[in-house]
Amino acid sequence: MNTVKVSESGRKDAGSQADSGHSEQVMEQVTAELRRIGDEVKSAGEKALLEAKNAGALSVDTKKAVDGMLVKQGELQARLNDAEQKLARRGNDELPVCKSVGQQVVEHEGIKAMMAAREGRARMGLKAITSVTSGADGSAGALVQAQRVQGIVVPSDRRMTVRDLLTPGSTNSNAIEYMRETGFTNNAAIQVAEGAAKAESTMKFDLQTTTVATIAHFVKASKQILDDAAMLASYIDGRLRYGLAYVEELQLLKGSGTGGNLNGIYTQASAYQAPFALAGATSIDMLRLALLQSELAELPATGIVLNPSDWTRIELTKTADGAYLFANPQSIAGPTLWGRPVVNTQAMDVDAFLVGAFRLGAQVFDREDASVQVSTEDGSNFTTNMVTIRAEERLGLAVYRPAAFIKGDFGLVK
Incomplete structure (x- = not known):
C-alpha cells in the first residue's frame, strides 16, 4: 500500500x-x-x-x-x-491540522485523479486506532479500563448437618464423665414356692470419660490491608468460623478418639449385621434391615446419614417399566426413607451409611463457642505491622449408647 x-x-x-x-x-x-x-x-x-x-x-x-x-x-x-x-x-x-477521514479522502491526490478519470482504483493508508497496545502510535489501550466487581466471590460452603441431629449441651470442664451400664443379667422369675429364695440379677457399670477437644487455626494479615479494605476483616472472620465448623462436622462423625481427636459417632457405632438373610438385597433393603437392627436393640433409629451420591442413586431406582420406585421428581418434600429423615453430607464416605437414635444415643457439649480473636503481640507482629487472627472452639462428644448407631456399607464401590 x-x-x-x-x-x-x-x-x-x-x-x-x-x-x-x-x-x-x-x-x-x-x-x-x-x-x-x-x-x-x-x-x-x-x-x-x-x-x-x-x-x-x-x-x-x-x-x-x-x-x-x-x-x-x-x-x-x-x-x-x-x-x-x-x-x-x-x-x-x-x-498540524487534524483532518477527518473524509477530508483526507477528498484531498488525496490518487482519489482526485480517479475522480477526474471517472474510473480506476486508488488506495490510501490510514493509521488505525486500536486498544491492543498502549505504547505505539495509534494505540489507545490505556483508555480501556477493566470493570471491577465489588466484594469477593466466596467458594461454595458445605452444609453442616450432623450437629443438628444431636442433643445439645455445655460444660465448664476439660473432660466429660458418665456412667454407662455395660452388663445386665436379668434373673427375674416367678416365685415358685412360698418362702423360697428369690433370684438374683446382676448389673455392671463402667465410668466413661471423653475429653474436650480444641479446634483452632489462624491467619496473618497486615494492619494496613485490614484498615484499607473495610470488608476484609469480616470476610476473614466468616471464613475462619466456617473452617472450624467444617472440621467439627468431620470430628463429630468420624473422629478417631486418639491424639486429641473426638471419638466420633461412626467410629463407635455397631457394625451392620442383617437380622435375617435377604436374597438380592438392595441399598434400600439394607437400610431397612439396619433400622430393624437398631429397633431390636430397643433403640429405634430416628435418622439416616448418607453421602449425597448414595442418596441420589437410591432416588433414581426405577421399576422394570422405567417408573421411579418411590421418588417423585416434582416433589419438594425433604428426603425421607422408611419414615426417617435422610441427612446428606459429604463428611460421610461414598458407599457408607449410618442409622441411629441420634438424640438418645449421643450428646455434644460446648466448652467454648467458636470465637475469633485478633492480636498484634505475636512474635514480630508489632514491628512489622502484622496482625494475627485466630479462630478457636472447644467441644466434647459423649456417645452414651454405641448400640443406638448402626454403620455399614452398601458394597457397591470396590
Whole structure:
C-alpha cells in the first residue's frame, strides 16, 4: 500500500521562509534603534530637568528636540509590534491540522485523479486506532479500563448437618464423665414356692470419660490491608468460623478418639449385621434391615446419614417399566426413607451409611463457642505491622449408647 502525503507548494514554503527572515531582521534593527533612541531620550530628559531647574523653564529648542525623539520612539515601537505579530501568525500556520477521514479522502491526490478519470482504483493508508497496545502510535489501550466487581466471590460452603441431629449441651470442664451400664443379667422369675429364695440379677457399670477437644487455626494479615479494605476483616472472620465448623462436622462423625481427636459417632457405632438373610438385597433393603437392627436393640433409629451420591442413586431406582420406585421428581418434600429423615453430607464416605437414635444415643457439649480473636503481640507482629487472627472452639462428644448407631456399607464401590 502506498501512502501519499500532500504538502503545500514549494513556492509557498519559500515565501513563508522569506517573510520569516525579513520579519526577524526588522525586529533586530528596530530593537537596536529603540535601544539607541531610549538612551537619547534619557539623556535629553536629564538635560531638560537641569535646564528647567537653572532657568526656571525649558527653551523652545530643547522642548522640540525631546518631542521629536518621543515621536520617533513611538514609531519604532509600532514597527516592532508589527514584526512580532507577523512571526506569531506564521508560527500558527505551521501547526498540524487534524483532518477527518473524509477530508483526507477528498484531498488525496490518487482519489482526485480517479475522480477526474471517472474510473480506476486508488488506495490510501490510514493509521488505525486500536486498544491492543498502549505504547505505539495509534494505540489507545490505556483508555480501556477493566470493570471491577465489588466484594469477593466466596467458594461454595458445605452444609453442616450432623450437629443438628444431636442433643445439645455445655460444660465448664476439660473432660466429660458418665456412667454407662455395660452388663445386665436379668434373673427375674416367678416365685415358685412360698418362702423360697428369690433370684438374683446382676448389673455392671463402667465410668466413661471423653475429653474436650480444641479446634483452632489462624491467619496473618497486615494492619494496613485490614484498615484499607473495610470488608476484609469480616470476610476473614466468616471464613475462619466456617473452617472450624467444617472440621467439627468431620470430628463429630468420624473422629478417631486418639491424639486429641473426638471419638466420633461412626467410629463407635455397631457394625451392620442383617437380622435375617435377604436374597438380592438392595441399598434400600439394607437400610431397612439396619433400622430393624437398631429397633431390636430397643433403640429405634430416628435418622439416616448418607453421602449425597448414595442418596441420589437410591432416588433414581426405577421399576422394570422405567417408573421411579418411590421418588417423585416434582416433589419438594425433604428426603425421607422408611419414615426417617435422610441427612446428606459429604463428611460421610461414598458407599457408607449410618442409622441411629441420634438424640438418645449421643450428646455434644460446648466448652467454648467458636470465637475469633485478633492480636498484634505475636512474635514480630508489632514491628512489622502484622496482625494475627485466630479462630478457636472447644467441644466434647459423649456417645452414651454405641448400640443406638448402626454403620455399614452398601458394597457397591470396590
